[in-house]
Amino acid sequence: MARKAGLFDLRLVIAMLFAVYGVVLVVVGLGFTDEADLAKADGWNVNLWSGVGMLALAAVFAAWTALRPIVVPDDAEAESRRTS
Amino acid sequence: MPVLAEADLRLDAGPLDYALLAVYFVVVLGIGFLARRSVSTSLDFLLSGRSLPAWVTGLAFISANLGAIELLGMAANGAQYGMPTVHYYWIGAIPAMVFLGLVMMPFYYGSKVRSVPEFLRRRFGTGAHLVNAVSFAAAQVLIAGVNLYALASLLNLLLGWPIPLSVVIAAAIVLAYTTLGGLSAAIYNEVLQFFVIVAALLPLTLAALHKVGGWQGLVDKVTAGPGGAEQLSAYPATELTGFQNPVLSVIGIVFGLGFVLSFGYWTTNFAEVQRALSAKSMSAAKRTPIIGAYPKALIPAIIIIPGIIAAVVVPEVQALKAGDASSGVVYNNALPLLIRDLLPNGMLGIAITGLLASFMAGVAANVSSFNTVFTYDLWQDYVRKDRPDEYYLRVGRLATIGGTIVAIFTAFLAAGYGNIMDYIQALFSFFNAPLFATFILGMFWKRMSAAAGWAGLVAGTLGAVLVFVLAETGVLDLPGQGASFLGAGVAFVVDIVVSVAVTMVTRPVPQERLVGLVYSLTPKEDRKHSTTGEDAGWYRSPALLGGGVLVLTAVLNIIFG
Numbered sequence: 001m002a003r004k005a006g007l008f009d010l011r012l013v014i015a016m017l018f019a020v021y022g023v024v025l026v027v028v029g030l031g032f033t034d035e036a037d038l039a040k041a042d043g044w045n046v047n048l049w050s051g052v053g054m055l056a057l058a059a060v061f062a063a064w065t066a067l068r069p070i071v072v073p074d075d076a077e078a079e080s081r082r083t084s
Numbered sequence: 085m086p087v088l089a090e091a092d093l094r095l096d097a098g099p100l101d102y103a104l105l106a107v108y109f110v111v112v113l114g115i116g117f118l119a120r121r122s123v124s125t126s127l128d129f130l131l132s133g134r135s136l137p138a139w140v141t142g143l144a145f146i147s148a149n150l151g152a153i154e155l156l157g158m159a160a161n162g163a164q165y166g167m168p169t170v171h172y173y174w175i176g177a178i179p180a181m182v183f184l185g186l187v188m189m190p191f192y193y194g195s196k197v198r199s200v201p202e203f204l205r206r207r208f209g210t211g212a213h214l215v216n217a218v219s220f221a222a223a224q225v226l227i228a229g230v231n232l233y234a235l236a237s238l239l240n241l242l243l244g245w246p247i248p249l250s251v252v253i254a255a256a257i258v259l260a261y262t263t264l265g266g267l268s269a270a271i272y273n274e275v276l277q278f279f280v281i282v283a284a285l286l287p288l289t290l291a292a293l294h295k296v297g298g299w300q301g302l303v304d305k306v307t308a309g310p311g312g313a314e315q316l317s318a319y320p321a322t323e324l325t326g327f328q329n330p331v332l333s334v335i336g337i338v339f340g341l342g343f344v345l346s347f348g349y350w351t352t353n354f355a356e357v358q359r360a361l362s363a364k365s366m367s368a369a370k371r372t373p374i375i376g377a378y379p380k381a382l383i384p385a386i387i388i389i390p391g392i393i394a395a396v397v398v399p400e401v402q403a404l405k406a407g408d409a410s411s412g413v414v415y416n417n418a419l420p421l422l423i424r425d426l427l428p429n430g431m432l433g434i435a436i437t438g439l440l441a442s443f444m445a446g447v448a449a450n451v452s453s454f455n456t457v458f459t460y461d462l463w464q465d466y467v468r469k470d471r472p473d474e475y476y477l478r479v480g481r482l483a484t485i486g487g488t489i490v491a492i493f494t495a496f497l498a499a500g501y502g503n504i505m506d507y508i509q510a511l512f513s514f515f516n517a518p519l520f521a522t523f524i525l526g527m528f529w530k531r532m533s534a535a536a537g538w539a540g541l542v543a544g545t546l547g548a549v550l551v552f553v554l555a556e557t558g559v560l561d562l563p564g565q566g567a568s569f570l571g572a573g574v575a576f577v578v579d580i581v582v583s584v585a586v587t588m589v590t591r592p593v594p595q596e597r598l599v600g601l602v603y604s605l606t607p608k609e610d611r612k613h614s615t616t617g618e619d620a621g622w623y624r625s626p627a628l629l630g631g632g633v634l635v636l637t638a639v640l641n642i643i644f645g
């Protein structure tokens with residue numbers, strides 16, 4: 001019987017990293033941005049929008065992982081032995 | 085590095101920025117530990133057990149190249165030369181990547197070799213193999229050292245960390261995850277690094293475009309600047325090549341950079357090819373460089389454009405371009421300076437993480453290809469044959485440690501060189517340019533003899549060295565990158581001429597030994613990939629994907645030409 005790969009799916013790692021980054025940046029962008037920060041890029045809230053972008057990236061990878069889980073075929077071990 | 089610039093370049097990194105950096109390192113090391121579970125043989129460790137999906141190997145393929153030299157060097161070229169820098173991507177990478185996937189991968193992956201030098205050993209025997217394995221291993225350790233040094237000097241400038249400390253910390257982190265998880269850990273981290281680099285550079289580019297007044301603002305400012313409107317179009321790039329004549333300049337780019345240098349680098353550099361060899365099927369191996377080619381075609385937008393903008397908005401770079409170098413800033417500082425000026429705390433941490441990620445990607449690629457060539461091509465072939473596999477797994481781990489230690493020492497040696505880009509280009513043209521000539525002759529001309537294999541490589545390398553020496557001593561006057569383009573061209577031609585001449589007077593390799601290695605002696609079905617299971621679907625066709633990226637590149641060339 002085919003089984004799903006456990007915790008270690010690279011797509012999930014990417015999703016988690018960027019979810020953390022995205023949340024932190026959005027919070028900083030909304031709550032902790034003063035005029036001096038904004039003035040650096042002439043008024044564009046870099047943190048807020050970068051954070052939103054990273055959350056979107058995280059969502060895409062999470063959705064991909066959920067929709068197409070890695071399936072490890074039964075004969076995976078036999079196969080890797082054959083090629084080595 | 086100029087002492088004067090130190091205080092000016094210091095980034096205002098706060099606790100938040102360091103926290104974001106720390107999160108990244110935790111994930112990187114975590115991947116090393118997790119990947120360790122899948123390592124039980126030397127092939128698992130050194131070639132990921134040939135099990136990775138194409139999108140992973142494809143992104144790792146370009147990420148392995150997205151190291152220190154690439155990021156800072158290309159942004160620097162963007163600041164100095166402007167738009168012509170895109171040739172390093174569109175002419176200098178895409179065609180060669182597609183060629184590797186469609187034409188050469190059937191022989192690399194199909195013959196089940198474990199490294200590029202091993203292909204040479206089976207095709208030409210010991211002579212060519214030794215020349216290539218030794219020069220490759222040496223070059224990788226050298227380049228790993230250059231990457232480490234660049235990383236350390238950047239950390240020193242930006243954050244004030246002492247150079248020796250940064251060299252050792254960065255080396256320790258790369259060493260930790262590559263020794264634990266082998267190539268899988270290196271490749272998984274390269275994919276992660278790719279996204280972090282994009283996450284760092286894309287907001288920077290958007291903020292910079294906002295600052296400069298959008299695309300039109302950029303065009304106006306560059307046109308009014310010292311470079312003039314010429315820097316906004318990719319051709320004829322006379323400033324970049326150093327050839328005054330526009331026709332010669334374009335020939336230099338298309339033949340020197342586009343054909344010889346780039347084909348030599350992308351198709352025979354094992355640090356790149358190794359990523360494709362770790363793919364799980366012939367179809368995935370063919371798609372690896374082609375999938376990598378799509379981001380490669382688009383990534384200049386977030387590397388070169390920030391460089392160009394840095395030259396019009398960062399005061400120090402503006403001054404440098406106008407001929408005033410008194411601030412001590414060099415073009416290689418363009419990207420960090422833009423980060424300093426534009427990004428608030430938070431994004432600043434991500435940007436620092438992205439820069440560090442890119443350096444470590446380069447070092448990890450060097451180290452993980454070095455250990456494979458050392459283990460399989462030097463140790464197993466010439467020192468200790470026929471040991472059990474656990475023995476070679478152990479050698480692989482020890483080679484990783486040894487290579488990193490040598491790289492740390494090279495890092496301190498590299499400190500003497502100012503322009504990292506020129507230095508690396510020179511190395512590439514010595515080793516890589518003749519290689520492509522030998523491979524392409526060897527794959528398509530069954531008559532080519534074993535002696536021609538090594539003789540061509542040696543003669544070609546000497547040709548490149550000769551051009552380099554002539555240019556360095558001022559006999560040939562080619563500013564810019566012209567000398568390395570010419571050196572690569574000379575190496576290629578000399579290799580072909582010597583190989584053909586030697587083949588004419590020596591015995592050919594017996595044909596039965598060349599099955600799977602030479603085009604005319606390999607049955608068609610051995611070169612084809614499966615189109616069932618996970619290789620099914622028109623969108624997984626290597627030829628279609630390859631054609632797509634060539635069209636994309638042609639369109640980009642027309643728009644920005």
